[in-house]
Amino acid sequence: MTTPVLEPPATAHKAAPTLPPTTHKPKPYSGPSADEVLALRKQFVNPGVFLYYKKPIMPVEGKMQYVWDDTGKRYLDGLGGIVTISVGHCHPHVVEAARRQNETLQHSTTIYLHPNLAEYARNLAAKMPGDLKVCYFVNSGSEANDLALLMARAYTGNYDVIALRNAYHGGNAATMGATAHSTWKFNVPQTFGVHHAIAADPYRGPFGRNDPEAGKKYAADVKQLIDFATSGNVAGFIAESIQGVGGVIVFPDGYLKHVYEHVRAAGGVCIADEVQAGFGRTGTHFWGFETQCVIPDIVTMAKGIGNGCPLAAVVTTPQIASVLAKRIHFNTFGGNPVVCAMGKAVLEVIEREKLQDNALAQGAHVLAGLEKLKTRHSLIGDVRGKGLMLGIELVKDRTTKEPAKAECAQVLEAAREMGLLLGKGGLHGNTIRFAPPMCITRADADFMLEVFDAAFAAI
């Protein structure tokens, strides 16, 4: 591979990027400072939690795509609380739905009837294709994937599960097994029956981005695993429709279609983890799996489903659900009246405010801008993603693709100084992730690109 010829840097001495204006005036903050909170965390909070930034940031107020920290500084929230703020911080329709329900009945559990759970299940099922019409409510993505794995095993009577390397499916016992990043795996027994196929990563994988057969070739590894590592019968296959924590890996066309064929031929069911890619974020489709032209047997969702409240769901077919009815399924908070009211409001906002269309338009604009930046900054090895789920992989050298981990952290620090919050992902933490609330404007998208340009130029 030849070393790319880079275009000259953009005009020097440009004015620092300025955040687009907002009419929202944050309330004066009078609580403890970030330093005081940090001291409390160090003394009383589990030491395994990690913080971004050398000097940790403490957002204390949010409105739509912006947050304000304890000093009153405003930021464009380019990560949305890790791909969770789907329709905007404190969206008035969602806040109002929560307020109304909070003042009426906060909790009842599924042993009693409540209209919110039933109506929300109907509305959610209406967004699903095919026979995916039965909803289960839980509180987190990990719980949703745990339940999906149980369903696959109970329904098929098989045990082995195929997951993908570079996947993140959660941190509880079952989902840590499906997750495939050493970063998140404790050295305890956790992967019984889970086999990890190679990630279909067009940038780093063995089959190039331009190979029209790449999807089929990556899928062949799943077939190999079934043939060599299992009895030939599997419970199922689980994959994120776009790998998020793994650094926004978009599978080649046709990949899931071929995988699903192999898995179903081995008696397994197919689980799509839509925790990050769902709810219109990819822009072209409401669900990430639709970008791969497949219909799963089980779909798990969390994060953006509730715009920040602890709501998660599993949706499956009546046939699979009937097997789980052999035992009682109970989850104290799952489908709580308040979170169901919020989930219902989130669906309404996505539709009314055409947020999927906005994700498509702003995402395409940012991606095109990033492609241009790539011609100027050699640190950018790859830009990728769909809609408002975008990744920028940084490398020290475009030929060796050596991960530029420290530089990635520097870009995040520089962007934060300029008022942009970003995420990072990938095993080496060298991929910048941009997954803002889907209500961002063109001006926000341009601001993001200006910040990037300046941050890269500074390194």
Ligand SMILES: Cc1ncc(COP(=O)(O)O)c(C=O)c1O
């Ligand atoms: C794709 C995916 N699945 C599952 C999970 C686990 O969700 P939770 O943290 O709500 O348990 C995550 C969390 O980041 C995720 O990104």
